[in-house]
Amino acid sequence: LNRVLVTGATGLIGRHVVDALLAGGHEVHAVSSRAIDSNRCRWHRADLLEPDAARTVVGAARPTHLLHLAWGMPRVGLWNSPENLNWHEASIRLWREFSASGGGRAVVAGSCAEYEWGEPVLSERSTPLRPATLYGSCKDALRRVLEASARAAGQSLAWARIFFVYGPNDHPDRLVPSVVARLTAGEPAPVTEGTQVRDFLHVRDVATALVALMGSDIQGPVNVGSGEGVAIRDVVQELGRMAGRPELIELGALPRPDGDPDAIIAEVSRLCDELGWSPSVGLREGLADVLAGARPAVR
């Protein structure tokens, strides 16, 4: 039996990871500073930014496996916040405690923000690591420390570079929830021209990919994405049609941010061929899921 410690367990991805782990029969120890609404798993209430939190939690859970997702969720304007240093530091502490307590296998959440953006398809093997933000640098540096530590201590570590996640309970500032909120309120939804291509993956698929990674012995960085690029325009227009209000989508009403890359697509041969994982939620189905979770419009 695996005793799996999941951090960020009440976050966008974490709650689905907990579900997927429980479905797989694992003993789940969930860490969150917020209450967990389930009695199916052990809840360790802790704020990992507190210096002693990791020691206390790891000492209580004695995990064999670690799925580390917690990180102050980066949003527009927070990519360069000093808060990223705190999460980097807290992650090192957590890793050190997990390692010292004899934990064996870990999967840690990284980000496509670790890569240099420019080429459309980003590969673990060939794309340079040149993060443009403090968030990306803190994640990238964390991987370097953890991989070297795992190598020295004979531990097993996969580093999940997660691309563009969407799903219910997402942060309202992000693209899909912000457009959905406008649509359900019956208000115009101003967006950019939307020609940028991104790699979207529904949060349930992200969760099954992370749990599959945990159960494998794949080492090092693994992109977690669909492998397919979709134009932002197609996503928001689909949302407009599904909400029955396509006229509310105002393409081109917002300027594209400086340096916004044309395409960010995951190369997924490690995830799909080596690991044998494949996504199960189509984009239409996934967007319908987000719409269904949104507050209906008051007409």
Added chain:
Amino acid sequence: LNRVLVTGATGLIGRHVVDALLAGGHEVHAVSSRAIDSNRCRWHRADLLEPDAARTVVGAARPTHLLHLAWGMPRVGLWNSPENLNWHEASIRLWREFSASGGGRAVVAGSCAEYEWGEPVLSERSTPLRPATLYGSCKDALRRVLEASARAAGQSLAWARIFFVYGPNDHPDRLVPSVVARLTAGEPAPVTEGTQVRDFLHVRDVATALVALMGSDIQGPVNVGSGEGVAIRDVVQELGRMAGRPELIELGALPRPDGDPDAIIAEVSRLCDELGWSPSVGLREGLADVLAGARPAVR
């Protein structure tokens, strides 16, 4: 007037950095867990591995400049110690406090161990960063975090990649002091064949280079070395001759460690051309300095 916070102030390099700063008229705030034998500078007694130490020290010193040298000194067998994680973490905490308190310019000690070893001359511009040890990885990752943070906050940071330091008060396990100890005891000094070439720099020169870097606005990594390679054999034979006991040097008595590179030499155009620094202690003079500091043989 600069208020300079120096960590590791009682270490091999730190004590000479304090001297060089005082000679330059700076207000020196020295951090060390060990007592400082000088009343010329303010001593902040602290163990930076304690969670609150950095906050307390930075709050008391309010430094305009930071020279961060402290790190559990890596020795043979400790390159992969988990202790390196603690120093990485402590360094992040120190940086965060320095940054939050409005500190402007920092010089942080890195290492030639951050580079991939193989090519004889290692360059900040072209040599891949592929550390073979946890020590090298923790230093390399620290630079990545600090540079991104400095960029985001508009601070100024130079990263000193220090090569092979020698001088009085060095750790007895290291090459020069271990050979000197044997020679002054009148005992045979077994060494390897000694054909490996290294870039040695006397600790007083390391100190003046770091202080010169602090006073400049050079950003990013800067190799700190002499730029010249010397065979280990030439160093130890010189020591034998200077001690009057050349016959005690036993070349080839020890095997070379696996993977020991043939040459590790600093490319020093940033240090010497951009910064305009040059070394002042010749190898013979420097070795004489070490011999003079050693306990004389009891015959």
